[in-house]
Amino acid sequence: MKSVETEIRFKLNGRDVCLNVPVTMKTLTMLRDKLGMTGTKYACGEGECGACTIKVDGQTLNSCLMYAVDCDGRELVTIEGLRTPEGLHPMQQAFVDHGAIQCGFCMPGMIMQADYLVENNPKLTREEAQRGLEGNLCRCTGYTKVLDAVEAVVETKKCCGRC
Numbered sequence: 001m002k003s004v005e006t007e008i009r010f011k012l013n014g015r016d017v018c019l020n021v022p023v024t025m026k027t028l029t030m031l032r033d034k035l036g037m038t039g040t041k042y043a044c045g046e047g048e049c050g051a052c053t054i055k056v057d058g059q060t061l062n063s064c065l066m067y068a069v070d071c072d073g074r075e076l077v078t079i080e081g082l083r084t085p086e087g088l089h090p091m092q093q094a095f096v097d098h099g100a101i102q103c104g105f106c107m108p109g110m111i112m113q114a115d116y117l118v119e120n121n122p123k124l125t126r127e128e129a130q131r132g133l134e135g136n137l138c139r140c141t142g143y144t145k146v147l148d149a150v151e152a153v154v155e156t157k158k159c160c161g162r163c
């Protein structure tokens with residue numbers, strides 16, 4: 001049986017997108033299989049691990065849980081969209097510099113969530129970062145270096161030694 005499709009329009013990493021998607025398709029599948037955005041990873045597929053984290057209208061969410069049709073009229077950012085014209089985004093660079101990336105599978109989701117946390121709280125503490133990243137699981141279990149990387153990004157946002 002042919003699945004029912006519908007047309008959706010949205011912004012992806014600053015670009016306008018218009019495409020037909022099956023009404024049962026999830027956003028993660030659309031990103032990876034229809035749009036070639038394979039930076040966003042498929043792991044559990046049921047909202048447990050955070051590997052598929054993206055930003056939708058500035059909020060992070062698990063793209064494996066969101067239907068593609070619900071992207072209509074919204075603004076999506078994936079790990080590919082974090083990159084700046086100058087190169088890696090500061091959060092990406094900090095993960096590299098602190099050796100936070102091991103097998104790398106969970107890292108796109110981890111970086112998206114870490115960036116969201118710092119964006120919304122420039123004075124984020126290590127404990128707050130730890131709590132904010134609880135939904136992002138790493139099978140390589142290297143959480144300490146992830147927190148070092150996030151802390152380093154927060155440091156660069158301080159204007160002096162006291163704040």
Ligand code: FES
Pocket residue numbers: 041042043044045046047048049050051052053062063064065
């Ligand atoms: S793949 Fe979406 S939360 Fe695990």
Ligand code: FES
Pocket residue numbers: 100101102103104105106107137138139140141
């Ligand atoms: S770096 Fe391997 S799963 Fe996190």
